[in-house]
Amino acid sequence: MVPLHYKPFTSYLNKQQQAATVNNIRIISNTTKLQYCSGANNCKLQLVVRCDQSLLPSTHHSKSKPMADDQQLANYVPLSPISFLERATQVYRDRLSVVYGPDIKYTWEQTHRRCLNLASALNHLLGVSPGDVVATLAPNIPAMVELHFAIPMAGAIISPLNTRLDPNMISTLLRHSEAKVLFVDYHLLHLANQAIQILKNDKDDSTQPSPPPLLVTINHDQPLITATYDHKNQYDYETLVETPAVSGFSISRPLDECDPISLNYTSGTTSKPKGVLYSHRGAYLNALSCVHIHRMGEMPTYLWSVPMFHCNGWCLPWGVAAVGGTNVCLRRIDPDHIFHSIVLHKVTHMGGAPTVLNMIANSSHHLWQQLPHNVEIMTAGAPPPPSVLSKIEELGFRVSHGYGLTETYSLGTWCLWKPEWDVLGAEEKGKLKARQGVKHFGMEEVDVKDPVTMESVKCDGESIGEIMFRGNTIMSGYLKDERATKEAFAGGWFRSGDLGVKHEDGYIEVKDRAKDIVISGGENISTIEVESVIYTHEGVLEVAVVGRPDDHWGQTPCAFVKLKEGVNIDAEEIIKYCRDHMPHYMAPRTVVFQDLPRNSAGKIEKHVLKDKAKNL
Template sequence: MEGSIRCSANYVPLTPISFLERSAVVYRHNTSLVFGDVTYTWSLTHQRCLKLASSIANLAISPGHVVAVLAPNIPAMYELHFGVPMSGAILCTLNTRHDSAMVALLLKHSEAKLLFVDYQFLDIAKGALEIMAKSTTKLPLLVLILESGQGSLETANVLPPPGTLIYEDLIAKGSLEFEVKRPKDECDPISLNYTSGTTSSPKGVIYSHRGAYLNSLATVLLNEMGSMPVYLWCVPMFHCNGWCLPWGIAAQGGTNVCLRNVTAKGIFDSIFRYKVTHTGGAPTVLNMIINSPIEVRRPLPRKISVMTGAAPPPPDVLFRMEELGFVVTHAYGLTETYGPGTICSWKPEWDSLPRDKQAKLKARQGVHHLGMEEIDIKDPVTMKSVPADGKTIGEAMFRGNTVMNGYLKNLKATQDAFKGGWLRTGDLGVKHPDDYIELKDRSKDIIISGGENISTIELEGVIYGHPAVLEAAVVARPDDYWGETPCAFVKLKEGECATEEEIIQFCRNRLPHYMAPRTVVFSELPKTSTGKTQKYILREKAKALGSLSKNKISRL
C-alpha cells in the first residue's frame, strides 16, 4: 500500500532472545531459577547468559556453528538455551539416554564445534570422543558442567580429557559488553533437535528463531500462564527444547524450578516448597504421580496446571490426576512442530457429563493452537479432508509457522515430509463433528486383524483401566489366520497380581472381542527418556513369539 515501508523502526526479526532481555528489565529482581540451594534473579540470569555467549564467541564459534549439550534439567541447560543463540550459534540438545556410539554419531552429523556435558555424563562424552577420534581429527571442544558447590575437579571427583574447559570459568571470564549476535533473518536456525528415538533412525530437525518465538508464546497461552508463573521442570529440556518453555517462561518472567532427577517425591516436595503453579510431562510422569506411595502423594495446596503430551494419555490416567487436584491440558505434536501443535480445549458443555466421559473427551488431540495455522485429517493419497464423522481414518497433517525448517542434510526426507504442502505426521486419526481430532495410531502401529482396523491407543486405554495395571503397550503379533492380532505388553503395579486370562477378559467386557488382546506379556516397557514406549522393540519381541494360531479360532 502506498506510503508503507519496512525498516528498522517497524521490523525486527523475531527471536526468543528478546524474552530474556525484557525480563531482565521488567522482572530484574524476581527469581528466575532455583535448583537446590542455587537461586538466580532475572537480572543475574541475563548477565550469566551474556557472559556465556561472550566466551562461546571467543572460542572461535561463528554464527551458524553448532554447539551441543548433554545435560539434564539443571541451570546450565537453561542458560545454554539463551547463551548459545546469543553468540550466533545453533543449540543442539542431546538425549541423556544416548550411549557413546549414538552421541558420537550425532556429534559427527551435526558437526558440533563445542560439547557442553554435565559431570554425570562425562564418561558418555569421553566414549563418544574416543569413537570419533578413530575417523576424524575434528573433535568438538569439551566444556564440563560441575554441580553447584563443586568448585574444582578435585571436589567433583571426575577426570576429564586434557584441554577440557569448565562451565563456570566461561561464565566468569565472559564480558558483559558482548554485543549479542541477533539473527539477520528470523528464519535462521536457532536449534537442532534430533528425533526422540521411537524409531531407530533419528533425524536432525531444524528450528528457526521465528518458529521458536511463536511456539513459545503459544505454549504459554495453551498453559494459561499469567505473569510470573512457577514452572516445575519435568519435561526434559533436551526434548523439543522443553516444548519451547525455557523461552516461554522467560517471556512471562516466571520461576524455573529445576530437577536433576524426576521422582514423585521430588515433584510433590517442589510443589510445596516453591509454590509451583505449572508443570508438564509425558503420560509416564502422570502415571508416576498417581501411583506414588500414599506418604508421598500429599493433598495439593492449590490447583496445579499440567500439560501432557509425547504420547496419548489413557483416560483413566487423566481422571485420576484430576482427582488429586491437577488440571491437565492435553497437547499433541512432534519434534517437527517444536513440540505442542494442538490443544484439547475444554468445552463448557462437557461439565455436565460423567467424569469418565469427560476424561475420554479430554484425551483427544483437539485443535491447533494459536501459533499453528491448521491441522487436518487427510487422505494421504488424494490429500482431501476426511469426513468429520469420528470414524473415517486418515493421516494427521500440520501446516503453519511452527513447523520445522527441515531435516539437516536430508533434503529428500524434508521433501517427503512436506509432500502436498503439509507436514505429514504418519499418525492416523479421525475428525469428530466438532472438528476435534483424535489419534488412533501411528501408521506402522495400527493392527489390521481379519480386515478390521484395531487402534492400539484405544486398547491401551482400556488396559490402563485395570486396577492392577501400571503400564501397557499394544503391538501386532503375527497370526496365520487373522494376519495379526493384538499383543499386550503389561507392567503390573508393585504388589498386584493379574493373569493373561484376566486381562483379556477385562478387555472383552469393554470392547468388541476382536479388539481384545490375544496375547499378554508381563514385562518392563522399553522407553525413551521422554516417556514414549519404544514400540519397534516390542514389535520385534512380538514377532519373535511366532505366529499365534494355526487353526481358525473364533473371536466372537
C-alpha cells in the first residue's frame, strides 16, 4: 500500500475552477470532510472542502481585477511552526536551545543545522515524501525536540507514540498510520523490534498492510549497541544528523496552512485510540497560545516534564523556539531529577499532569524546602485537589491550571488568575485555581451546552452541560474514521464529552466525564468533587471514585484509595471524614484500599474500577 499522503484542499479547489477563491484570497468553507481513499494504486488522506456559494461576497461574480502575483506573495504566507526555528536561528543564534545531561548542549544555530540535515536525510536517504507519516518512540530527549522540526521540514507528518505502550499497540498504531520511518530511543528498541515483527507476521491480506517502517535508533546516552539490531533497514540517528544536507536542498513548506503536521493518538481508557490530525495552522496558533498562558516571555528555560509524545508536548517544542527559550530535556521524571534540574539550569517554567504535582507535593525530600527561585508550572488534566495546589505553591511554584483534550491540541482553556484573588485564603485560592477558566486566543468559543438542545446553560455554577469548543485549534479530524469525526463535530461544535458548569464570571469548571457521573437517587454526584474532598485527608496519596450499583439508590459512590506510606486507617474513617466535609448523599458508601490501575498515558482506568465495584 502506498504510504499516507495528504491532498491539500487548494488542489481540490483548483479543479473546481477556484470556486472558493475571491481575488486570490481563499475562503475557508463552513463544511469540511476528512476522507480516506484506499485502493490498489492510491491511498491518500483528503480534506475535501465544500464551498457554500452563498457565503461568497458579491464581488466574486464581478470583473474586479485580481491582485498581482507580487502582492499575493508579500501579504500571505501559510502559517507553520517551522518558521519559529528559522527565526530562532536568526534572533537567538548563539543562545542555548537544548540541554541534556552533563555533555549535550546545542545553540539555536546548531539545532537548525541538525534539523536541516535530518530533513534532507529523510527525503534523500530514507525515501520520505511529503505527506508520509514518520513515527517516534522516545522520551524527552534532544532528538524529540529536533524531530518536531525536521519531520515537517521534510514535508512529513510527525506521529509521536506513547513510550508506555506495549508492542501489540505500537504495531497497531504503526499499521493504522502507515508510518514509513520509526525513530526509536535505544532503551525502547526491544519494543520497536517486537512491534516490527508483529507487522511482518501480519498475514491478513484484507487490511493490505504496508511495509514495516525503517528504524532509526537514537543513542544520546551511550555508544551504539549493534547487538540489539534485529532489523536490516536500521539507521543511526547521529549519523543522519551529521550527514550534510544535499546540495540545493530546501525545506518543504506547507502548500496550505491547513496541511497536517502531526498525528496524535488519544489515550482513551475504554476504546481503541483514535488518530487525531493537527494542522500547521493549528500548531502555530496553539504553540503561541501556550507560550502566552504559561507567561513565558522571552528566552525562558523550560524543563521537559510533560511528555513530548502527549499532544506534541502541548505544542511547546515549537513554542519554546518561538521565544528563544532553552529546552532542558529530562529522560526520567521524579522529584529528585526535577529539583536538581531546576537548580542546575535555573529553570523558569515546567509543566506536568496532576500526578506530577501530587508526586512533588508528597515528596519527603528535604531539598524541596530550598527551592532557590519561583518556577511557573502549568498543569492540565483532571482538576488537581486544592490541597495539592496549596502545597505546591508553598514549595515555590506558581501554578496555572489548564484544560483540554488531544482533539484541542492540548490546552483549550486556562484559569486566568485575577489580582483581586490574591487576598483570599489558601483554601479559596485552591478552589479557584482548580477551575478550568476561559479560552485562550487560539480558541474562538468555549461554552457549556445542553448536548441535545445545544442551548447554553445558565452561568450559575450549578447547571451542568457538556463542554464544547469552536476555534482554530481544534483537530482536523480522526484519521480513517469519518463516523467518529462527524459525531465529534455534530451541531457545529467539538463535543468534549466532559460535563461542566459556568460560573457568573464566565469561568468554566469541569465536573466529570459524562460516563463517570454517579446518579444516586436521582441526584448527580460529581466523582471529581468527592475525590477532591478525600484528597484533603492527610493520609491519602491517591483516590478514584466510581459508581457502584445499588438496588435502592441506583448507584452509590465507591472510593478506591491508596494511602501514604506508613499510614494505617480503615474505611469507616474515610467515610466519616467525607460525611463531615460534604453532603451525606455524596459520601462514599464503600471504600477499597489498593493501588490504582493506570493506562499507558498514566490516566486512572476507571472502567477497570467500575467492573470491580460491580462485583463487590
